Amino acid sequence: MESIFLGKVSPTDIPVRRLGLDDLRDCLLLAIDRQWLPEEAKWRLLFEVGEVYGIDDPAGGLAGTVVLTRYGRDLVAVSMVLVAGRYGRMGLGRRLMLHAMDRAGGATVFLTATEYGRGLYEKIGFETVGTVVTHIGHLALEPEDLKYDGVRPAREGDLEAVIDLDAQASGAPRTRLITRLFTFAERVRVVERGGAITGFGAAWRNVDNVAVGPVVGESTAVARALIAGLTTGLHGQARLDLDTRHAGLTAWAVARGVSPAFSTALMVHGGPLPGDLDRLFAPVMLALG
Ligand SMILES: CC(C)(COP(=O)(O)OP(=O)(O)OC[C@H]1O[C@@H](n2cnc3c(N)ncnc32)[C@H](O)[C@@H]1OP(=O)(O)O)[C@@H](O)C(=O)NCCC(=O)NCCS
Missing domain, CATH: 3.40.630.30 (Gcn5-related N-acetyltransferase (GNAT))
Structure with missing residues (x-):
């Protein structure tokens, strides 16, 4: 049944969809909404090498995003888990993460978590394996x-x-x-x-x-x-x-x-992280590992 949010359709009723470059501007506006910088070059790269998903805001723009980047079949990086402040703690972050996990199809998934996201990722089963400063x-x-x-x-x-x-x-x-x-x-x-x-x-x-x-x-x-x-x-x-x-x-x-x-916090699900971390001194960016 459709729920009502301030007299309109709630984003909790709107399915997660794959975003395209047409949505880039709304991704940047969503980042600004959470006091993140509008990192256009980075988002463009993520659209090229990854899969960007989002939930539309019935009032226009985006209510949330998540990006998944596949490295072969066994490793996936998740990033840009963002929910508009006005829709916080309504379950959108969890739904976006579960969508990404489903799309990851059993691969080892890693991400770097801010203090805002960490609790959510722990509940989904992620473990902290390191700290990135x-x-x-x-x-x-x-x-x-x-x-x-x-x-x-x-x-x-x-x-x-x-x-x-x-x-x-x-x-x-x-x-x-x-x-x-x-x-x-x-x-x-x-x-x-x-x-x-x-x-x-x-x-x-x-x-x-x-x-x-x-x-x-x-x-x-x-x-x-x-x-x-x-x-x-x-x-x-x-x-x-x-x-x-x-x-x-x-x-x-x-x-x-x-x-x-x-x-x-560097967090992993279905780990351990593969590779030789002693030789990997810095990631391409936190969003990609
Ligand atoms: C992190 C963020 C995406 C969470 O989105 P959200 O839609 O508010 O989260 P949800 O409503 O889905 O919450 C999911 C669960 O995590 C819990 N949770 C959410 N925020 C939490 C926090 N800061 N600390 C602990 N638990 C938290 C909720 O209680 C909920 O638990 P439940 O499913 O058992 O009820 C959102 O706060 C955000 O965009 N923050 C700014 C950007 C950011 O830091 N993103 C994370 C990048 S790693």
Whole structure:
């Protein structure tokens, strides 16, 4: 039976639907409604590599969204779980999450949770497996940071090796994302050692900073060198999403002027997380892992 909300149809009666680029503007308005930045480039990327779902607001625009990004058949990233403030605590967040879980079809699902979402994800069966601290600031590099041998701009011919390396670190094929990253990012750097690509990283421009990620390498020294190569001379503040497991890299970033801004919980359902987290120093972005 149709319920009534302020004399109109309630969004609780409206089914979840797949969104398209036509809905981009409403996604940005929904983000603004929850005091998130209108990250247009990021949403466009998510529309390209992921599946965006939402619930229409009967009054116009969107009442809620969720994004699901598949890496092969066994791993899924969930992000942009957003419900308009005016429809909070009516079950829309739960319904959007359950829709995403259903679409994930039994794959391991991971996300990074804000304090608002964590309770909901725990109820659905997610477990916290880590903490990611977002650091933001002007990275003041020292000459020694730029001395590491082997870091160079990525070339088109590196793509296949980078995709392979990324799959080892993230534990799943992310071919579409990494291919797109080569043009989406402002800079892509690789580490070449003895003719082999052993590390890579990217920096891409978000609304108010340059986000550095992913960063994949065999050691903290390599991660530092990649971040230095990715940010040197770039205009604006740098953003680094660092798992607390990478204490050495975090200490270096803080010493160079990039300070902790906020933290999120890395959560998994149907885990454990695949891959080699010791080599994955930073995600592409929290929304994608
Ligand atoms: C997080 C968010 C999506 C929740 O949406 P919502 O529609 O209000 O959540 P629901 O009404 O579906 O709540 C689902 C369940 O979680 C519980 N819950 C919701 N918010 C909670 C909170 N902050 N702490 C603990 N439990 C919470 C509800 O009690 C409910 O439990 P129940 O199903 O047992 O009754 C919404 O608050 C939001 O958009 N926040 C801002 C953006 C954000 O931080 N998103 C999360 C990104 S990881």
